Amino acid sequence: MTLREHFEWVAENDAVARRRQGAFHGQLLDAHRAAVGDDASVLEIGCGSGALLAGLRPRRGLGVDFSEAMIRRARQERAGTPGLEFRVGSAEEFVTDETFDHIVLNHLIGYLGDIQSVLSRLPKISHPRTRLHVTTVNTIWTPLLRLGVSLGWVMPQPQSNWLSEEDLVNLLELSGWEVVKRETLQLYPFRTPLLDGFLNRFLVRLPLVRHFGATLWLTARPRRGVVQPGKEPSCSVVVPVRNESGNIRAALERIPSMGSGTELIFVEGHSRDDTWEVVQREVAAYRGPHRICAIRQPGKGKWDAVRAGFAVATGDVLVIQDGDLTAPPEDLPKFFAVLRDGGAEFVNGSRLVYPMEKHAMRFLNLLGNKFFALSLSYVLGQGVKDSLCGTKMLLRSDYERLLRRIKELGDFDPFGDFNLLFGASLLNLKIRDLPVRYRDRSYGETNISRFSHGWLLLRMTWFGLWTLKFPRRKV
DSSP states (O other): OOHHHHHHHHHHHOHHHHHHTHHHHHHHHHHHHHHHOSSOEEEEESOTTSHHHHHTOOSEEEEEESOHHHHHHHHHHTTTOTTEEEEEOOTTTOOOSOOEEEEEEESOGGGOSOHHHHHHHGGGGEEEEEEEEEEEEOGGGHHHHHHHHHHTSSOOOOOOOOOOHHHHHHHHHHTTEEEEEEEEEOSSOSOOTTHHHIIIIIGGGSTTGGGGOSEEEEEEEEOSOSSOTTOOOOEEEEEEESSOGGGHHHHHHHSOOOTTOEEEEEEEOOOSSSHHHHHHHHHHHOOSSSEEEEEEOSSSSHHHHHHHHHHHOOSSEEEEOOTTOOSOGGGHHHHHHHHHTTSOSEEEEESSSSOOOTTSSOHHHHHHHHHHHHHHHHHHTSOOSOTTOSOEEEEHHHHHHHHHHGGGGOSOOSSSHHHHHHHHHHTTOOEEEEEOOOOOOSSSOOOOOHHHHHHHHHHHHHHHIIIIISOOOOO
């Protein structure tokens, strides 16, 4: 029996096994919903009966499968569902003029005759922010699957590819993709009150145990720049300033030009000194190359200042430059080049690589930064060496998507660092650290309290652990 004939037979004979595997498929749907979010366009290759695609409730959903019986069944069972279309076609030959926000290969890759060829075709139907989600069986579960077949819980399986996590990473990178996240799911592919929640929400995400989930899951992005050739993006630099009157002129003089034009936005935060008056005076006297804007933040906290600045920004690229200038603004073009050329989608400054000046960071602050960096790296699933560095850069279009996505997190972060990193993680943006040198302050005193703010950061880390690493099931 050929592979096509096998799935034609499965389309007519999988009712009993499908019911018994309801928990398994429901868990996969939960995971895909969390990754895809709302109002997205989704392509699923190897869609089968279309249950997963329909469950994602996409704005535009296209399901493709080489089995005519499967597509016939999908059309019958999903008739009248808005936004869905199903086509007969093989993964190796499928073509379309569309691009999609998400491409799903759910337990398909094990059956492909030429995996690299299929993966290499997919960037052509992707845009720079497309995310490819690949799932496959963890090979350590093969004996249990054979047992499931003998018990009638799993359909008989044709011969399939033997793929480890590293094999998948290698094939994706050979095919023009960069892996953003990788994990395993489903330590317990059944629904049992309390038990499946504990095993699948918590235990499978812990170090060491994470290798034993039934399903390997990788999310990847197209490895290419976001800028059209010959078209440079513009850049808006938001500079929150509170009690920083002595740094305003230096900021104007030192922030370099980037891209097709640079905009500086000073956001004054209810200073006790004459910062606002100095900002107004220096902006009025400025005759340099940048476009300058100055506003007063409406509320309190750095996140409020950053949001206010980003709300009036007009640049294609947004970056935060702390008003104390301890992270040198001369490094900003490095951030800009990495983002422009596609090396990252969220560029995070790291002060913990180069030697610091003597008074730049107190010892307890250094320990706290290292602790929060390790904790956040685990929560985000991507390495972040210095989560609290104020210099962070991303595209304005990504920031707008990020704002919509973090609404579900509520108002938990007055600083903004965790808001931005958590939002980037929810969008599966590629985060990269860029080392910066950390200097002593030349004016004023820090606005950070080691102990009260440290306790708040600890609470936010715990919040992120429960919300991102151990998410509740979406309904």
